[in-house]
Amino acid sequence: MSDFFTVSVLVATLASGIRLATPFLLSALGETIGQRSGVLNLGVEGVMLIGAYAAYITALRTGSVFAGVLAAIGAGALMGMVYAFITVVMHATQGISGIGIFLFGLGFTDLLFRQQVGTPVPIDGLRGLDMGALSDLPIVGELLFSHNMLTYVAFALVPVVWFAMNRTTFGLNVRAVGETPEAADTLGVRVNVVRTQAIIIGNVMAGLAGGTLALDVGIFQQNLTSGQGFIAVALVYFGAWRSSGVMAGGLLFGVVSSTVLQLKTLGIIVGANSTIAAMAPAILTIVVLVLVSRRIGAPSALTVPFERDN
Amino acid sequence: MLEMTGITKRFPGVVANENVDLVVQPGEVHTLLGENGAGKSTLVKILYGLYRPDEGEIKIQGAPVEIPSPAAAIDHGIGMIHQHFMLVPTLTVAENVALGLHGRRGLADMGPVRRRLMEVSERHGLAIDPDAYIWQLAVGERQRAEILKALYREAQLLVLDEPTAVLTPPEVEDLFATLRSLTDEGRGLIFISHKLAEVMVISDQITVLRDGLVVGRTTPAQTTREGLASMMVGREVKLGREVPDQDTGDRRLVVDRLHVRGDRGNISLDDFSVHVASGEIVGIAGVSGNGQRELAEAIFGLRPIESGTVQVRGETIAAPSPKRVRRRGVAFVPEERMRHGAVGEMSVSENLMLVDYHKPPFARAGLLQFGTIAERCWELVRRFTVKTPALSTETSHLSGGNIQKVVIAREFSADADVLVVAQPTRGIDIGAAEYVHERLLEKRAAGAAILLITEDLDEALQLSDRVVVLFEGQAMCDLPRSEATTDRVGLLMTGVSEGAPAPA
Numbered sequence: 001m002s003d004f005f006t007v008s009v010l011v012a013t014l015a016s017g018i019r020l021a022t023p024f025l026l027s028a029l030g031e032t033i034g035q036r037s038g039v040l041n042l043g044v045e046g047v048m049l050i051g052a053y054a055a056y057i058t059a060l061r062t063g064s065v066f067a068g069v070l071a072a073i074g075a076g077a078l079m080g081m082v083y084a085f086i087t088v089v090m091h092a093t094q095g096i097s098g099i100g101i102f103l104f105g106l107g108f109t110d111l112l113f114r115q116q117v118g119t120p121v122p123i124d125g126l127r128g129l130d131m132g133a134l135s136d137l138p139i140v141g142e143l144l145f146s147h148n149m150l151t152y153v154a155f156a157l158v159p160v161v162w163f164a165m166n167r168t169t170f171g172l173n174v175r176a177v178g179e180t181p182e183a184a185d186t187l188g189v190r191v192n193v194v195r196t197q198a199i200i201i202g203n204v205m206a207g208l209a210g211g212t213l214a215l216d217v218g219i220f221q222q223n224l225t226s227g228q229g230f231i232a233v234a235l236v237y238f239g240a241w242r243s244s245g246v247m248a249g250g251l252l253f254g255v256v257s258s259t260v261l262q263l264k265t266l267g268i269i270v271g272a273n274s275t276i277a278a279m280a281p282a283i284l285t286i287v288v289l290v291l292v293s294r295r296i297g298a299p300s301a302l303t304v305p306f307e308r309d310n
Numbered sequence: 311m312l313e314m315t316g317i318t319k320r321f322p323g324v325v326a327n328e329n330v331d332l333v334v335q336p337g338e339v340h341t342l343l344g345e346n347g348a349g350k351s352t353l354v355k356i357l358y359g360l361y362r363p364d365e366g367e368i369k370i371q372g373a374p375v376e377i378p379s380p381a382a383a384i385d386h387g388i389g390m391i392h393q394h395f396m397l398v399p400t401l402t403v404a405e406n407v408a409l410g411l412h413g414r415r416g417l418a419d420m421g422p423v424r425r426r427l428m429e430v431s432e433r434h435g436l437a438i439d440p441d442a443y444i445w446q447l448a449v450g451e452r453q454r455a456e457i458l459k460a461l462y463r464e465a466q467l468l469v470l471d472e473p474t475a476v477l478t479p480p481e482v483e484d485l486f487a488t489l490r491s492l493t494d495e496g497r498g499l500i501f502i503s504h505k506l507a508e509v510m511v512i513s514d515q516i517t518v519l520r521d522g523l524v525v526g527r528t529t530p531a532q533t534t535r536e537g538l539a540s541m542m543v544g545r546e547v548k549l550g551r552e553v554p555d556q557d558t559g560d561r562r563l564v565v566d567r568l569h570v571r572g573d574r575g576n577i578s579l580d581d582f583s584v585h586v587a588s589g590e591i592v593g594i595a596g597v598s599g600n601g602q603r604e605l606a607e608a609i610f611g612l613r614p615i616e617s618g619t620v621q622v623r624g625e626t627i628a629a630p631s632p633k634r635v636r637r638r639g640v641a642f643v644p645e646e647r648m649r650h651g652a653v654g655e656m657s658v659s660e661n662l663m664l665v666d667y668h669k670p671p672f673a674r675a676g677l678l679q680f681g682t683i684a685e686r687c688w689e690l691v692r693r694f695t696v697k698t699p700a701l702s703t704e705t706s707h708l709s710g711g712n713i714q715k716v717v718i719a720r721e722f723s724a725d726a727d728v729l730v731v732a733q734p735t736r737g738i739d740i741g742a743a744e745y746v747h748e749r750l751l752e753k754r755a756a757g758a759a760i761l762l763i764t765e766d767l768d769e770a771l772q773l774s775d776r777v778v779v780l781f782e783g784q785a786m787c788d789l790p791r792s793e794a795t796t797d798r799v800g801l802l803m804t805g806v807s808e809g810a811p812a813p814a
Contacts (some may be wrong), residue, residue, distance in 0.1 A: 003609030169413040176398045176409050183396035186358070187459070188381030301401075308360060
């Protein structure tokens with residue numbers, strides 16, 4: 001265990017925790033926007049898988065990571081339109097529809113992968129940025145100035161999302177339609193349009209989260225996301241629908257994941273124990289959900305479809 | 311300024327408005343009077359773009375207009391004060407006002423909104439804190455926020471849907487003063503109410519609706535309260551009711567120093583005591599949200615008691631549960647009949663038997679005795695004049711008044727002689743309300759102890775032998791009938807205790 005508590009290992013673990021937090025952060029921020037508008041999407045996991053596959057296959061075929069990122073965003077937007085149609089237009093039950101999206105994403109990406117790729121081919125994925133002197137700083141350099149571009153994008157989105165929610169008319173509309181859609185409607189806010197926008201933004205971020213994951217590890221495989229999308233939904237509750245809270249949750253999960261990996265790598269936990277340790281994020285999710293079960297701050301109209309009775 | 315002609319709106323199975331005409335002049339208060347379900351709300355929802363009419367024409371300032379959405383209504387200078395306030399509780403007053411306005415470059419800049427809001431609020435004497443969250447505001451303040459929202463948008467025609475339902479009598483006076491200042495500026499107001507006294511005070515013109523049709527147009531000078539009531543109901547109505555004096559017996563229900571928390575952990579009953587004797591009706595008056603619901607639930611074992619006791623016939627009920635409380639002979643008419651009083655998806659007979667179904671002769675050896683049950687139910691339906699096509703009719707298909715009769719038939723027919731009755735006539739028509747009042751007085755004459763929790767002040771004053779005003783969980787007074795006047799009780803409802811100096 002003493003191997004773990006050295007400066008270099010702790011710094012490496014934290015740095016990799018920040019990197020691993022990226023997909024959590026992107027997808028959970030996106031889900032926060034959707035939920036603030038009153039729409040729950042349990043299908044984040046499926047959208048992430050589709051984003052991951054889109055990024056992977058595009059990067060593989062074009063050799064461009066940037067094209068891969070765009071493909072993940074596009075796939076997310078497409079899934080957002082599908083989900084908005086299902087829930088906002090057709091009023092389908094949101095919990096069940098989300099499960100459907102997840103199952104679709106899981107099966108569809110696996111099918112495409114088998115047909116189009118077959119045996120896993122690694123791609124040249126995201127690289128850490130080299131910020132010269134900054135990156136060379138001791139400790140701080142590794143912790144803060146050596147990540148890949150999308151990690152910076154994800155963390156930059158935290159204040160951006162806060163600003164969008166609290167200082168723009170769009171954010172005001174989103175908060176209003178998630179809380180009291182009837183009131184927003186009587187003031188001429190187009191409730192279902194606002195919700196559709198929020199869903200698409202949320203899904204774009206979920207798709208990007210998946211893309212980040214695939215481009216970071218440089219590979220795609222069945223169920224690449226392994227439950228991270230579900231954890232992202234839990235993080236929204238954990239973060240009490242605030243971007244800063246979601247960031248704290250994302251970091252917590254990132255660091256827990258990287259710690260488990262590190263302990264395995266160092267051989268501190270081995271065999272059956274390491275399988276159990278791998279369950280740490282799942283157990284943590286359950287603990288977190290129990291702790292925040294009172295749903296303080298939840299949008300009142302979450303999961304309630306809106307239609308003017310006529 | 312407004313002309314609605316030949317408005318017809320049909321819903322599946324009902325004609326909500328049939329060929330309705332309504333003309334509103336600038337500077338007048340035009341009252342729409344009618345019972346629940348008469349079509350008042352439908353008509354103004356059409357005007358506000360929430361419903362599309364099937365037939366008819368709307369003209370504003372003489373020009374025909376289409377109003378497909380609230381946004382269009384706002385553009386035509388129409389503002390609406392909804393009965394259930396259309397405010398987002400988690401936003402501030404200013405944010406609620408700004409909602410739906412187009413900010414510059416998509417930014418929600420609250421500075422100018424706040425400034426203009428303060429101007430409007432000062433001009434109309436509607437004091438408000440623009441940065442307060444709606445959930446922090448009292449009901450009267452919420453209503454001011456709702457009115458300001460419309461005035462901010464320069465509404466020339468304001469629709470007020472039952473604005474006085476949630477207000478105390480002094481607040482109603484303030485509201486009426488505001489309304490008068492609005493008409494003085496040349497705005498037109500549509501005022502919806504079923505409270506006749508208010509209608510006589512505030513109206514310039516009155517249009518009476520019944521079953522979707524206009525059944526009369528009049529002015530306060532040309533009619534009386536009885537006249538209006540008769541128009542609303544379609545037959546002679548006698549207002550006011552003589553309640554004979556009678557001696558009371560032993561104390562049947564004693565609530566002693568009760569402390570109870572509300573849904574959010576807030577204190578909702580704070581050292582509240584009341585007692586009800588055999589043969590008397592004790593009215594709990596007050597604006598809703600002051601602990602009425604929690605009181606009924608605490609007595610009936612539906613809400614944990616922090617401290618204090620509930621005694622029935624001198625015995626404290628330990629660990630109260632609805633079953634234990636019922637076994638002591640207490641019956642309960644809950645305020646939300648569709649949530650707690652009756653099961654909408656179940657049949658009329660099932661609802662009538664919800665309390666007694668497991669007792670002989672209705673059940674033997676765990677088997678329901680359908681013959682006996684049907685006999686009993688038909689008897690109840692006849693005795694309580696429930697209008698239902700069959701016993702097997704799904705209860706939610708009945709009118710509000712008839713559902714309430716089903717609940718009352720079940721509760722009043724039991725052996726119970728302690729009754730806790732909450733908002734028994736809320737949302738039901740005058741005929742059904744009269745009927746409920748008669749049954750209550752009948753139970754009183756038979757020696758039952760009745761706790762009547764109501765936010766209808768007239769109902770409380772008319773029926774109660776003693777009136778207790780509930781304000782923020784505390785009893786403000788315990789007045790005998792002779793001393794419970796509208797003015798006195800109305801003031802107590804605002805939290806001004808007697809002996810304390812009135813607020814400036």
